[in-house]
Amino acid sequence: MSERARRLLAVVPLVLVALASSAFVLVSDRSPSRLELERAWAHPSAAYPLGSGEAGVDLLALVSHATARALLLAGIVALIGLLVGTPLGALAGLVRGRAERITARACDLVQAFPSFLLALAVLAAVRTPSRVHIGAVFCLTAWAPFARLALVQARVLADAQFVDAARAIGASRARVVLRHVLPNLFGPVAVQLGASAAGVVLGETALGFVGLGPRDGVSLGALLEQGVVSMLRAPHVLAVGAVAVVLVSASLQLASEGLRAAFAHR
Amino acid sequence: MSARLRASAWGRAAARVASRGAEALLVAWLLASLVFLAMRLLPGDPAALVLGEQAGEVERALFRQKLGLDRPLFLQYLSFGRGLLTLDLGDSLRRPGVPAFEVVAEALGPTAALAGLGVGLGAVIGIGGAVLSVGPWLGARRAWVHRGAIALAALPLVAVAPLATWGLAVRLRLVPLPGDPDAGLWGLLFASSLLALPLGAVLARIGRAALLDLGRAQFLDVAAAKGARPARIYWLHALPVASAPIAAVVATQLGALLGGAVVLERLFERPGLGTVMLEAYAARDLPVLEAAVVASGLLFVLAQTSATAIVAFVDPRGGEA
Numbered sequence: 001m002s003e004r005a006r007r008l009l010a011v012v013p014l015v016l017v018a019l020a021s022s023a024f025v026l027v028s029d030r031s032p033s034r035l036e037l038e039r040a041w042a043h044p045s046a047a048y049p050l051g052s053g054e055a056g057v058d059l060l061a062l063v064s065h066a067t068a069r070a071l072l073l074a075g076i077v078a079l080i081g082l083l084v085g086t087p088l089g090a091l092a093g094l095v096r097g098r099a100e101r102i103t104a105r106a107c108d109l110v111q112a113f114p115s116f117l118l119a120l121a122v123l124a125a126v127r128t129p130s131r132v133h134i135g136a137v138f139c140l141t142a143w144a145p146f147a148r149l150a151l152v153q154a155r156v157l158a159d160a161q162f163v164d165a166a167r168a169i170g171a172s173r174a175r176v177v178l179r180h181v182l183p184n185l186f187g188p189v190a191v192q193l194g195a196s197a198a199g200v201v202l203g204e205t206a207l208g209f210v211g212l213g214p215r216d217g218v219s220l221g222a223l224l225e226q227g228v229v230s231m232l233r234a235p236h237v238l239a240v241g242a243v244a245v246v247l248v249s250a251s252l253q254l255a256s257e258g259l260r261a262a263f264a265h266r
Numbered sequence: 267m268s269a270r271l272r273a274s275a276w277g278r279a280a281a282r283v284a285s286r287g288a289e290a291l292l293v294a295w296l297l298a299s300l301v302f303l304a305m306r307l308l309p310g311d312p313a314a315l316v317l318g319e320q321a322g323e324v325e326r327a328l329f330r331q332k333l334g335l336d337r338p339l340f341l342q343y344l345s346f347g348r349g350l351l352t353l354d355l356g357d358s359l360r361r362p363g364v365p366a367f368e369v370v371a372e373a374l375g376p377t378a379a380l381a382g383l384g385v386g387l388g389a390v391i392g393i394g395g396a397v398l399s400v401g402p403w404l405g406a407r408r409a410w411v412h413r414g415a416i417a418l419a420a421l422p423l424v425a426v427a428p429l430a431t432w433g434l435a436v437r438l439r440l441v442p443l444p445g446d447p448d449a450g451l452w453g454l455l456f457a458s459s460l461l462a463l464p465l466g467a468v469l470a471r472i473g474r475a476a477l478l479d480l481g482r483a484q485f486l487d488v489a490a491a492k493g494a495r496p497a498r499i500y501w502l503h504a505l506p507v508a509s510a511p512i513a514a515v516v517a518t519q520l521g522a523l524l525g526g527a528v529v530l531e532r533l534f535e536r537p538g539l540g541t542v543m544l545e546a547y548a549a550r551d552l553p554v555l556e557a558a559v560v561a562s563g564l565l566f567v568l569a570q571t572s573a574t575a576i577v578a579f580v581d582p583r584g585g586e587a
Contacts, residue, residue, distance in 0.1 A: 105289070108518075109289075109293060111518070112517065112518045112519075112520060112521045112570065113293075113521050113566070114520075114521035114522075114524040114525050114562070114563075114566055115521070115525065116524060116525045116528055116540075117297065117524070117559055117562055117563055117566070118300075120543055120547060120555070120559055121297070121300050121301045121304050121559055122300075122304050123547070124301070124304060124305060124547060124550075124552075124555055125304040125305055125307075202422045202424060203525075205422070205424050205425075206424045206525055206528075206529050209424055209529060209532065209533075210528055210529060210532045210540070210544055211532075211544060211548070212544075212547070221424070224424065224425065224428060227428060228428050228431075228444065228533060231428070231431070231432050231436055231444075232436060235432055235436070238428055238429065238432055239429075241425070241428075242425040242426070242428060242429045245422055245424065245425035246421065246422060246425050246426075249420075249422050249425075250420060253420055
């Protein structure tokens with residue numbers, strides 16, 4: 001097995017988590033919206049392998065649905081960040097000068113800015129926060145790391161010989177950017193997808209934990225919150241929630257590191 | 267370095283801090299405008315949000331008049347700006363008669379204690395870890411310090427903090443339970459050490475890289491040749507130079523720190539800025555929410571600017587920190 005193939009094995013945990021949760025959502029008829037009050041906070045049993053939570057919600061169904069939705073949201077936000085940030089950063093890196101400095105500073109600021117404050121400012125205007133609103137909040141900042149990476153990469157590419165060659169044979173500026181710079185940018189920039197997605201999962205979890213999550217309560221953060229409330233009588237809820245959050249974020253980070261190692265240094 | 271060269275380097279550092287200060291004000295103004303616009307332009311009538319959908323039209327109109335929401339947008343924006351400058355955004359809706367900024371000011375102390383102690387502990391953990399993972403004391407085991415820091419940095423606070431609380435408070439009874447009104451200093455110390463762990467882990471990683479970089483610097487060889495022991499070399503010679511990248515890292519972690527503080531305040535039911543914001547959000551206490559978001563945004567940019575200032579004066583060579 002080649003070195004690169006071995007590094008790519010790092011995406012296996014993520015694929016397993018994504019497949020398992022989405023298969024459960026599609027195939028099983030267990031639903032996180034079905035409540036059996038008499039089973040509230042019940043411990044794990046054969047019929048309910050992860051036990052039940054608040055108001056008798058089936059934790060297996062809750063954690064599968066929440067994981068699948070978190071991964072979907074994180075994937076969409078990270079992709080939007082990639083599609084918006086890459087051209088922006090590439091442009092700034094090619095234009096240089098003041099535009100480059102301003103873009104770089106804006107990226108630094110946005111990356112360091114507390115997303116919680118942005119979320120409060122935006123969510124304050126809606127009665128019931130939904131996943132779309134929460135996704136929109138993360139999109140406000142998702143472009144920055146991609147733009148930062150694309151900027152650095154574009155500076156390198158702008159001086160590359162094959163780009164010089166394209167210019168020398170008379171290719172227009174737009175053609176140079178679209179045909180020669182952008183395609184060579186995507187690889188190094190795309191390895192940021194995993195890290196960004198992990199950030200969105202954790203951000204969404206934190207928002208759900210403090211009560212700014214979707215109102216249906218199907219989120220990893222709401223699950224953790226249930227776990228904290230019932231810490232004394234039903235610690236299994238907290239265990240399920242914490243393990244799920246660690247599993248999802250760790251598998252995303254692992255996949256991202258693997259992709260980086262396999263593709264970043266060519 | 268000649269006196270004139272030194273002066274110009276310091277002048278550049280001061281100029282950089284000044285430009286970051288101006289930038290901080292710009293960011294605070296942008297955030298305030300975002301808050302202002304979100305409340306007024308996004309779909310959803312604040313009056314309906316506060317009073318409930320079943321409130322009568324007259325009640326709603328009176329409410330809008332009270333908050334000035336019936337006036338033209340740019341007049342509202344002007345008085346919002348004046349309110350920010352004079353620290354007067356009106357009274358809290360939930361606690362009538364109490365100015366919104368007073369509610370926020372009361373909450374600043376506990377959050378500052380939590381975050382300040384968290385940064386302090388994080389710096390101790392991180393710098394200690396960095397020096398241990400580079401210095402000769404642990405031998406081959408120092409690689410484990412580095413691996414531990416990587417693992418710790420990857421663990422999400424929002425999952426680990428409740429687990430640690432369950433283990434230490436519920437099972438072992440070592441720390442106060444969440445919501446304990448008598449948690450006192452011990453509870454504050456526990457909460458801020460949870461906040462400090464991820465920061466310390468990141469600092470240990472960056473600090474290690476900075477120290478390894480410095481390991482090839484000549485002045486350390488000179489110190490070693492003069493017979494200085496490793497501890498003296500690292501603490502007295504290397505660390506002051508490595509402190510610029512370390513302060514720069516703290517600056518990038520401040521946003522995460524604020525988010526972490528909000529999560530921990532919720533977890534331990536502690537009073538503070540996060541609790542005020544969440545309560546104001548739940549009760550639609552718009553003046554308090556505006557004041558709290560703007561105040562914490564301002565605090566964030568101020569903290570970031572001071573971190574930049576530290577970096578600029580520790581390492582006045584300039585360049586993008």
